[in-house]
Amino acid sequence: MNLYKRAYLYSIRKKGKTLTLLAFLLVMATLMLTCLSIQSATETANANIKKALLGYFTINAKTLENGIPEDTVSQILDVDGLSGRYTLRSYTYAAYFDADGNGLTINTEGAAQVPEGYENAGRVVANSNSQEDSYFTDGGFEMVEGSPITTETGSQVLIHEKFAQRNGLSVGDTMLLGNVEDKDKTIPVTVAGIFTNTEEQDSIGMAPSYDLYDNIVFTDLSTASFLLYGTEGTTNVQYGDFYVNDPDELERIMTDVQELDGVDWESCTLTRYDNDYQNAKESLEGLQNIVFIAIAVVSVICFLVLALFLTLRLRGRIHETGVYLAMGISKGSVLLQYLLEVILVAAIALVISFGTSTAISHQIGSSLLSQVTSETYETVDLTGESEAVEEEPAEDLGLAEIEVALSAEDYALVWAFGMVLCVASTALAAYPIMKMKPKSILSQMS
Amino acid sequence: MNNLGIRAILYSARKWKKTLLVFCLLLAITTLVLSGLAIADAQEEQAEEVRGTTGASFTVERDISTGGWNGNYSTQEFMSEDMIQQIAAVDGIAGYDATLITLPRIFNDKGEELAHENYSFYNYGSYNSQYHELFLSGRFELVEGTHITDDMTGSIIISRELAEWNGLKVGDTLTGVYYPQNNTPEVDMEIVGIFDVVADKDDQVNMYDDASYYAYSSYVFCSMDAAEGLIKGWGEDGEGISEAYYYVTDAAQLENVIREVQSISSINWNNYKITANDEVYQNISSALSDTGTLITTLIIVITAVSMVLIILILSMSIRSRKRETGILLAVGIAKPAVILQYVLETLLIAVVAFPLAYLSSKQVAGTLGTLFGKAAENVIVTPEHFMLVAIVGGILLVAAVLVSSISTIRLKPKQILAQME
Numbered sequence: 001m002n003l004y005k006r007a008y009l010y011s012i013r014k015k016g017k018t019l020t021l022l023a024f025l026l027v028m029a030t031l032m033l034t035c036l037s038i039q040s041a042t043e044t045a046n047a048n049i050k051k052a053l054l055g056y057f058t059i060n061a062k063t064l065e066n067g068i069p070e071d072t073v074s075q076i077l078d079v080d081g082l083s084g085r086y087t088l089r090s091y092t093y094a095a096y097f098d099a100d101g102n103g104l105t106i107n108t109e110g111a112a113q114v115p116e117g118y119e120n121a122g123r124v125v126a127n128s129n130s131q132e133d134s135y136f137t138d139g140g141f142e143m144v145e146g147s148p149i150t151t152e153t154g155s156q157v158l159i160h161e162k163f164a165q166r167n168g169l170s171v172g173d174t175m176l177l178g179n180v181e182d183k184d185k186t187i188p189v190t191v192a193g194i195f196t197n198t199e200e201q202d203s204i205g206m207a208p209s210y211d212l213y214d215n216i217v218f219t220d221l222s223t224a225s226f227l228l229y230g231t232e233g234t235t236n237v238q239y240g241d242f243y244v245n246d247p248d249e250l251e252r253i254m255t256d257v258q259e260l261d262g263v264d265w266e267s268c269t270l271t272r273y274d275n276d277y278q279n280a281k282e283s284l285e286g287l288q289n290i291v292f293i294a295i296a297v298v299s300v301i302c303f304l305v306l307a308l309f310l311t312l313r314l315r316g317r318i319h320e321t322g323v324y325l326a327m328g329i330s331k332g333s334v335l336l337q338y339l340l341e342v343i344l345v346a347a348i349a350l351v352i353s354f355g356t357s358t359a360i361s362h363q364i365g366s367s368l369l370s371q372v373t374s375e376t377y378e379t380v381d382l383t384g385e386s387e388a389v390e391e392e393p394a395e396d397l398g399l400a401e402i403e404v405a406l407s408a409e410d411y412a413l414v415w416a417f418g419m420v421l422c423v424a425s426t427a428l429a430a431y432p433i434m435k436m437k438p439k440s441i442l443s444q445m446s
Numbered sequence: 447m448n449n450l451g452i453r454a455i456l457y458s459a460r461k462w463k464k465t466l467l468v469f470c471l472l473l474a475i476t477t478l479v480l481s482g483l484a485i486a487d488a489q490e491e492q493a494e495e496v497r498g499t500t501g502a503s504f505t506v507e508r509d510i511s512t513g514g515w516n517g518n519y520s521t522q523e524f525m526s527e528d529m530i531q532q533i534a535a536v537d538g539i540a541g542y543d544a545t546l547i548t549l550p551r552i553f554n555d556k557g558e559e560l561a562h563e564n565y566s567f568y569n570y571g572s573y574n575s576q577y578h579e580l581f582l583s584g585r586f587e588l589v590e591g592t593h594i595t596d597d598m599t600g601s602i603i604i605s606r607e608l609a610e611w612n613g614l615k616v617g618d619t620l621t622g623v624y625y626p627q628n629n630t631p632e633v634d635m636e637i638v639g640i641f642d643v644v645a646d647k648d649d650q651v652n653m654y655d656d657a658s659y660y661a662y663s664s665y666v667f668c669s670m671d672a673a674e675g676l677i678k679g680w681g682e683d684g685e686g687i688s689e690a691y692y693y694v695t696d697a698a699q700l701e702n703v704i705r706e707v708q709s710i711s712s713i714n715w716n717n718y719k720i721t722a723n724d725e726v727y728q729n730i731s732s733a734l735s736d737t738g739t740l741i742t743t744l745i746i747v748i749t750a751v752s753m754v755l756i757i758l759i760l761s762m763s764i765r766s767r768k769r770e771t772g773i774l775l776a777v778g779i780a781k782p783a784v785i786l787q788y789v790l791e792t793l794l795i796a797v798v799a800f801p802l803a804y805l806s807s808k809q810v811a812g813t814l815g816t817l818f819g820k821a822a823e824n825v826i827v828t829p830e831h832f833m834l835v836a837i838v839g840g841i842l843l844v845a846a847v848l849v850s851s852i853s854t855i856r857l858k859p860k861q862i863l864a865q866m867e
Contacts, residue, residue, distance in 0.1 A: 290741065293815050
């Protein structure tokens with residue numbers, strides 16, 4: 001009887017033992033595979049946290065004659081590691097005229113002074129998305145009518161409620177923005193929306209007329225580019241805020257950006273803003289370490305348990321070994337038979353474990369998804385009563401979806417380690433038995 | 447030999463190699479579960495720490511809409527020092543600050559006015575300047591000395607530029623005056639710290655509020671008593687603390703803390719309003735709870751797998767003793783006594799393995815962590831973990847032995863012995 005047949009017959013005859021071994025190996029392989037897929041999922045989660053902490057850098061090209069040209073912006077966006085989220089900004093002053101070229105009236109009440117040449121002028125703010133401008137996010141500005149400016153072109157403006165009233169303007173009307181120094185350089189724009197301020201300006205009496213809230217106009221970037229640089233058909237900007245995926249890479253990305261051609265980076269100021277990340281960095285690393293330690297502990301102990309189990313199993317077969325040896329079967333082929341048995345069962349276990357761990361990973365993945373329910377949070381009311389309001393849809397930060405899935409490499413890794421371990425521990429456990437003579441083995445039996 | 451206790455001991459001693467193997471297995475698995483529990487706890491703690499770093503806060507400010515208006519300014523009552531401290535004492539608050547803005551002129555100890563870029567200074571009276579927005583956001587960074595804290599009096603921190611232009615250093619004394627023509631007093635302040643300006647003041651993202659007309663180098667922060675001193679004797683009407691900021695230790699608890707603050711009955715909440723700011727936390731909270739769920743799942747999987755492993759191992763070890771069982775039954779030992787002997791043997795091993803696992807798991811996480819250069823101070827195995835594992839593990843062991851003996855015990859001794867190879 002050759003050893004393949006013996007190995008096969010043993011496994012069939014001792015169904016209970018074979019099944020126990022199969023169950024054992026299956027459980028171990030599933031555990032390892034699940035651990036590995038969880039580990040890679042936590043890496044994604046961690047990258048999401050880093051991204052959500054919104055590290056970014058600002059390019060201040062105010063002093064450049066032509067600002068940051070359009071194609072440089074797209075080159076910057078191509079730099080590896082940027083999240084694709086960015087804000088471009090420009091600031092200037094413009095004289096305001098109606099469609100016929102007559103100056104519009106600005107508010108001068110509360111102004112420290114009305115500088116010469118600025119009698120009809122005010123501050124012009126251009127932003128990729130007017131809703132994200134600090135006046136709206138921090139300064140308490142709110143849209144009253146019309147829609148915010150979200151495109152780079154379109155020759156639109158948003159004007160203050162009081163400015164609209166004072167000059168009889170409404171949404172859809174046309175007005176002109178003119179260069180303050182060169183009054184002939186004007187550009188027609190359409191009033192796309194009207195805003196108001198919900199907080200008082202605290203610098204009344206200190207600010208010159210053009211900085212007063214009433215006299216501010218929001219516009220698109222290309223209009224501002226025309227006013228600032230006289231460009232037509234292309235948009236140059238003064239400032240850009242570029243968000244990155246991993247704040248740890250900010251330094252590298254900023255260096256890469258400064259190597260791009262076409263801009264005199266020496267005259268620009270680049271500032272990094274990653275304070276939220278720096279604050280959280282240490283404890284975030286701690287969290288990552290914990291995942292790492294968990295995986296390390298599981299792996300090491302798994303291997304230990306597997307080796308012990310296989311040893312225990314082989315020790316139960318001392319008697320059998322003695323008989324084989326007494327029958328004249330060589331030690332090598334007995335050992336090979338044992339190895340074959342284990343490898344056969346291990347192969348089946350590893351194949352099945354792919355299915356079981358995929359099922360488990362899937363289960364974990366869907367439990368993560370179901371967590372994302374519409375949360376409500378309380379706003380604290382003036383009277384001290386709380387009322388629950390539906391939270392506005394969370395800002396889309398472009399976070400990666402967490403996938404708890406088994407990668408091919410992990411699967412291959414578990415196969416390789418599993419097999420090596422099975423062979424090694426079986427061989428090691430068999431060694432003391434094989435050393436003995438058949439007679440001493442059989443006489444030792446209980 | 448009727449005493450099953452003796453039989454159990456004798457068996458374990460005679461089959462010491464096998465006993466040792468089962469012991470090692472039990473030890474390893476128990477260590478795994480204990481480490482797992484400790485890791486789950488550490489994860490929770492760590493996640494709380496991460497939430498703590500998001501700077502979640504709430505602002506208490508006087509409610510202008512419910513107060514009077516005298517044409518130029520609101521006549522709503524200001525925040526009192528008592529009130530600010532009372533709120534700060536609520537559990538879960540990590541730190542707080544409030545500002546009282548004054549625009550003093552500042553002189554050195556020789557009576558010369560300090561050289562700077564504006565007519566006066568923009569002075570934030572502060573309780574704990576480390577919690578001031580300008581420092582929290584990273585726009586300013588303290589580089590020398592200490593921050594202003596609420597137990598300091600007559601202290602001031604200044605910008606590095608100002609220190610350089612005027613040859614000032616920590617420990618020097620400055621004198622500030624707000625409205626000399628209104629007979630406000632001169633206030634002496636000692637420099638306790640110097641900050642660096644990190645932010646780009648050239649950036650025109652700026653809402654032209656008061657502060658924006660001052661260069662960052664003209665910003666100073668003084669202790670609250672000094673700020674109050676600067677306006678003493680001058681009209682109390684328009685000056686006072688109108689806002690205070692409170693930072694919580696755990697962003698997830700922000701709502702609860704606010705609710706507790708609102709239940710302070712000595713404060714007339716009709717005159718003040720509270721706003722919560724936890725944008726950073728809101729941004730990361732879902733990703734953070736994902737990590738938590740993943741780790742918890744991992745621990746659950748580990749625990750479940752460990753239970754299965756223990757059952758498998760014990761059933762295997764009992765099944766290999768079929769023949770012995772038959773002999774024991776054949777010599778007339780009662781079935782319960784045989785089972786009890788097996789249970790006793792297993793428990794004998796467990797009694798040694800469990801406490802040892804407690805000790806080894808205390809080591810294992812830390813060792814593995816440091817081995818790979820990752821500190822693991824947070825992974826701590828507590829006695830509660832041990833109690834849990836010992837009790838559940840003990841029950842599991844007994845159950846496993848009982849279940850695996852059933853198939854053997856059901857049979858007659860003759861059947862068992864005949865079945866043997």
